[in-house]
Amino acid sequence: MRRLLTALVATALVVAPAAVAHADPAGTGWTLVFSDDFNASTVDTAKWNYRTDSKAYSTQRPENVSESGGTLNIALRKETFGGKSYTGGGVVSKQSLRYGYYETRAKLNDGAGWHSSFWIMSGDGSTTFPASQRTEIDAFEIDSITPNRIHHGVLTWKGNGVSAGKSYGTTYNSSTIDSRDWHVYGLDWSETSAKFYVDGALAYTAPYLPSDWTHDYTNIWLTSIAYGTVPDDTKLPATVQFDYVKYWQKDYYLDNDGPAAYGYSETGTWLDSTLTGWTVASPTRYSACNTPGNTATWRPNLRSAGNYQVFYYKVAAANSDPATRLDVTSSGTVSTTTVNGTSGMSGWVSLGTFAFPSGTSGSVQLTSSGTGCARADAVKFVRA
The missing domain is CATH 2.60.120.200 (Jelly Rolls)
Structure with a gap:
């Protein structure tokens, strides 16, 4: 619970408010x-x-x-x-x-x-x-x-x-x-x-x-x-x-567009999609269909080391990649998850919980399998 701060009355403009401790957000990892x-x-x-x-x-x-x-x-x-x-x-x-x-x-x-x-x-x-x-x-x-x-x-x-x-x-x-x-x-x-x-x-x-x-x-x-x-x-x-x-x-959210695209990069051939992503009107990208080896990478700048649960936003469609490869790099190790973009609904898919140092050494990399169209929108790192 947040620490309750004492409300103090300043008697005049020239009198500074008495010193108080700032209230920290609830929980840890901030x-x-x-x-x-x-x-x-x-x-x-x-x-x-x-x-x-x-x-x-x-x-x-x-x-x-x-x-x-x-x-x-x-x-x-x-x-x-x-x-x-x-x-x-x-x-x-x-x-x-x-x-x-x-x-x-x-x-x-x-x-x-x-x-x-x-x-x-x-x-x-x-x-x-x-x-x-x-x-x-x-x-x-x-x-x-x-x-x-x-x-x-x-x-x-x-x-x-x-x-x-x-x-x-x-x-x-x-x-x-x-x-x-x-x-x-x-x-x-x-x-x-x-x-x-x-x-x-x-x-x-x-x-x-x-x-x-x-x-x-x-x-x-x-x-x-x-x-x-x-x-x-x-x-x-x-x-x-x-x-x-x-x-x-x-928590850290990385998109393929806007201010949150600071850590986003692509290799291969990618195009703008008409399908929207995790928030209303969020643009998404898709790789050249039926072409293997196209990559999209999200690299956050984590201000604090810790354990983060990592999610990939799956954009579901009939012609999506049925075997999109997602590699999470954390503390020098790589963990791989395969996501079927043709099944179920669009939504966040958990890739696991990992220990990350502060800085930009951690990442999520998507690689197209060569079947269908791999889709890139966003990933998030949620402090565990």
């Missing part, structure tokens, strides 16, 4: 991959883009975002800019991430009219409706008019603000959580669900399967905008603060 403790004097623009869109009642400005006293500070102001009467702000990670545990510690503002959130979605902050948006997961959304009311949820998009139709979420009033105090908010996103935590306690679990929609790479957003109701001018200027943000990874 590796910290991305983090910012906001201990610098300026925002690290190597890590972050600024949110700069105009939406609802506010325009978001880089000038409203600063670091001091160990926190990221988002100033909320009554000022005319970009055709709006108020300004807010936020940051969006430049690094794109997928499955893992995300966490921040935040203290929100007093006074109606502001919508603060910790969420993940593809984008650079210039718009909340980028063409690339597919998955949106809101670790928390809170409107300042109701500081005890919290929303967690999953939304799916076709890009450019067009809904893909699937959504899961909950909104609830808490008798113990006041968002104007410091609280820890966590999101554990896996292949089958999104779990939402507040102060280490599980608050909600949303089902979210790859068959629901595309599970894409996303960016971390820490933002506050004027939204929902006209802001209370008597409470301005105000500040929203984030103490830190962290992302841990445990």
Whole structure:
């Protein structure tokens, strides 16, 4: 179980939040991959883009975002800019991430009219409706008019603000959580669900399967905008603060396309297939049919040594290879499995559990048998 963190109240912007231990994700095998403790004097623009869109009642400005006293500070102001009467702000990670545990510690503002959130979605902050948006997961959304009311949820998009139709979420009033105090908010996103935590306690679990929609790479957003109701001018200027943000990874998914194709390579002749893979709209490849010796290799960059169960995603079809060879290389040894792509349903096939060192020495290699068409989509390394 996650260690419960004590929520501490900062009495003023210039007072840094008292030091607390960060909550670790549940279980073992996690590796910290991305983090910012906001201990610098300026925002690290190597890590972050600024949110700069105009939406609802506010325009978001880089000038409203600063670091001091160990926190990221988002100033909320009554000022005319970009055709709006108020300004807010936020940051969006430049690094794109997928499955893992995300966490921040935040203290929100007093006074109606502001919508603060910790969420993940593809984008650079210039718009909340980028063409690339597919998955949106809101670790928390809170409107300042109701500081005890919290929303967690999953939304799916076709890009450019067009809904893909699937959504899961909950909104609830808490008798113990006041968002104007410091609280820890966590999101554990896996292949089958999104779990939402507040102060280490599980608050909600949303089902979210790859068959629901595309599970894409996303960016971390820490933002506050004027939204929902006209802001209370008597409470301005105000500040929203984030103490830190962290992302841990445990499992590794490698595709034949996109950001997760960093370790994918082919030899021989391969072509794009019309068959989709393990997540909605995931493209797959097939080797020259009835030709032996074509290979596809997935080589993960494991950040932590350990035991991993390895899976190959079988794309089943009548003309698939009935004897696809899969070689798992781990710690200098090779284990071979033969998969019949013509039988059963498409889905993950376990190749066994193996000990891997950290780094890129481990791999899965597919070799076509010479009968039918070998198919390559994805493999995954799930920490045992």
